[in-house]
Amino acid sequence: MLQSLSVENYALIEKLEIEFKSGLNIITGETGAGKSILLGALGLILGQRADTSALKDNEKNCVIEGIFDIEKMNLKAFFEENDIDFEKQTAVRRIITPSGKSRAYINDIPVNLTTLRDLGLKLIDIHSQHETLHLSNHQFQLNVVDVVAGNSDLLTNYQQKFSSYKKEEQKLQQLIDEQKKNANDFDYYSFQFQQLHDAKLVDGEQQVLEEEERELSNAETIKSELQFCSEAISEAEGSVLTILKNCHQSLKRIKEVFHRSEALLERIDSTTIELKDISQEIQDLNEKIEMNPERLATVKERLDLIYSLQQKHRVTSIFELIELRNSLDKKISQISNSEEQIAAQRQLTDELLLKLREQASLLSEKRKAVSEKIAEYIATQLGELGMPFAKFKIDYLESELTNTGFDKIEFLFSANKQLSFQDVAKVASGGEMSRLMLSIKTLLAKQGDLPTIIFDEIDTGVSGEVADKMGGIIKDVSQDIQIINITHLPQIASKGDYHFFVYKESDDNSTSTQIKMLSKEERITEIAKMLSGQNLTPAAIQNAKALLKS
The missing domain is CATH 3.40.50.300 (P-loop containing nucleotide triphosphate hydrolases)
Incomplete structure (x- = not known):
């Protein structure tokens, strides 16, 4: 208190x-x-x-x-x-x-x-006084019935289940909406994916192809220059190796009289070996380089495909194209599996709804079981409050499930024998509402x-x-x-x-x-004033005392 x-x-x-x-x-x-x-x-x-x-x-x-x-x-x-x-x-x-x-x-x-x-x-x-208006509020009316029915724990449990049901129902609707949206995108995603899938992209191949394309496009020039280098080193008259050989012989002739030439001879030998190796590698490369218009066309075609895919999807590497392909594959898979997801979610939602309806039915049964008791009590109280012919009734209508169940109730009231039951808000006067x-x-x-x-x-x-x-x-x-x-x-x-x-x-x-x-005396005076106003009369004082005594 x-x-x-x-x-x-x-x-x-x-x-x-x-x-x-x-x-x-x-x-x-x-x-x-x-x-x-x-x-x-x-x-x-x-x-x-x-x-x-x-x-x-x-x-x-x-x-x-x-x-x-x-x-x-x-x-x-x-x-x-x-x-x-x-x-x-x-x-x-x-x-x-x-x-x-x-x-x-x-x-x-x-x-x-x-x-x-x-x-x-x-x-x-x-x-x-404002709260009296709540009498016409269906939620207030339902709360009254639930209190008398002792529905507190049951209603709390129901509302928790209702909240879970609404969340799952929302998930179901999201899946359905996504399916509708994705159905429009499915063909588009499939086309994009198929194009990337058919391209058989390999990470790193672009760099290799671009290098090959440069070689094939310039094969004639490359071979010509390699041939020149090979001849200059070892094959042509007056080649580098011929000159080095002559130098080697000259230094060898003075070796006995000029010992410092030995070191130079060793270096010429090393250089000769290196140049022969270079010359051989040049010849090997030259043999491998071929002018192959068919292969060049194939490489160009492959690169054109890669470039067009990169431009289309606004990326700069094959790696990004592969990531996009995998992402599209995942989306297509999700869309393909959406029916199964929706079916599973619908089953879960239906199961929750079934349990919810069972609890809503139990709530409704308990409410209806006390309705007559409530009506009798209120009618009795109204009789004591000067309304001997007042009648009260609770009417039930079934609605869609809400967080209080499927009951929608109305407090119906009749002030006398001649009047039929009507909504309490439409027929009760201010004084009647207060007594109700x-x-x-x-x-x-x-x-x-x-x-x-x-x-x-x-x-x-x-x-x-x-x-x-x-x-x-x-x-x-x-x-x-x-x-x-x-x-x-x-x-x-x-x-x-x-x-x-x-x-x-x-x-x-x-x-x-x-x-x-x-105090006792002050109280007599105050109640007397409430009876007669500020001008106290002996009668008002006596009435006040009588009221307090009674």
Whole structure:
């Protein structure tokens, strides 16, 4: 339950602290005194967004803190999952700086707004006049039925399976879309691949072919020059070898008288051997070089093919062409196997869908099993709230599978015997909607599904004896859970265990909102004012005492 709320520098509040109790806490005050401001401050520690317009003084931080007794609320798992220290008396704090930055803390551990909001949903249920509109929301209606049916674990498990199913369904659709797209590309890919495959490309062959093409194209010139070199070294009259031979003989003749010629003779011998070797290699090369127009044409044709493929695919090497060929081969293989992939994925998706439908059917059965119980309870409550002929029914329609199953439900309502059932949003008046919502909230509270409940003028549209009955129901529910009830009706205010009064204080510089717990005498006066206005009458005082006594 909410034990205390402290608010500093928020809207009209400069600083205030409230200590709430278990049971029924009543809050009253004049219109505009700031009751809604308290709800706004409370909303901030429950994860609602804020901006600097919430600050009373734009040069100071806005600080809001709530202390909650959570000892019996089974929240240890939540704290463990979010790595937050669990404390029986848990402090939730929110700070908004003048620059607009927001910081949130749970037991002094910094948390993000999502975590704060998730915890807030487990701590407090706020019912405002606006929330009454939720009665016509099919999701809200379904949530009510699921709570009464005890579907929490089953629904969580179903939603996990639904999420998995949607992912697999998406994969299936992607495969189908890819197949459609690839089917258009298949012929193109096949043609490209076949052309590269038929080319029988070998990495490195381009360099070899280009060298061969240069030799074949210049064979006549090459042979001519090689022949010249061969003759110049060894064959022609006056060749290099002939001259060296003559030199060798000359040096040999002076060998006996000129010993230094021996070294020269050795060098001439070495040179002669080397030149003979060169001459032989030239002759061998010359013999191998042939003028072969047919081979030249073949090489040119092969190179033309390689060049055209490189130009077509905008690459510069055979290696890149081979990589492209392998890539095309892989794409063609994937397209060829797409039918098998789609069939396997469709089977997986169908199996998940079958299991999903089984769980959706179980959810639906459990919902329908409690529908009559819900209708009877609400009709009984409405009878106690001055609507003896009111009828309530839950109608089921089957829809496509969603993350809540295939049930689409409608709350149907009839205020009297003559009227047939119709959608609650179309036929219920403001006062009837308030009584319907109170009946639903009390039903949920009895299921143990609600934490502290805050009713913000749930009594809109009712008065007199109905208001008194409504107060009695709220009082009854408060025996099990803490209720904070903002009201403008004395019949309901008198039912409170504790009564807080919101008022404004003004001086020459500013106006601020204050709140205080009323004493017994102050409470009599406040309820009397609610009965008769500011001009208190003895009758109003007596009526106030009677209401409090009853």
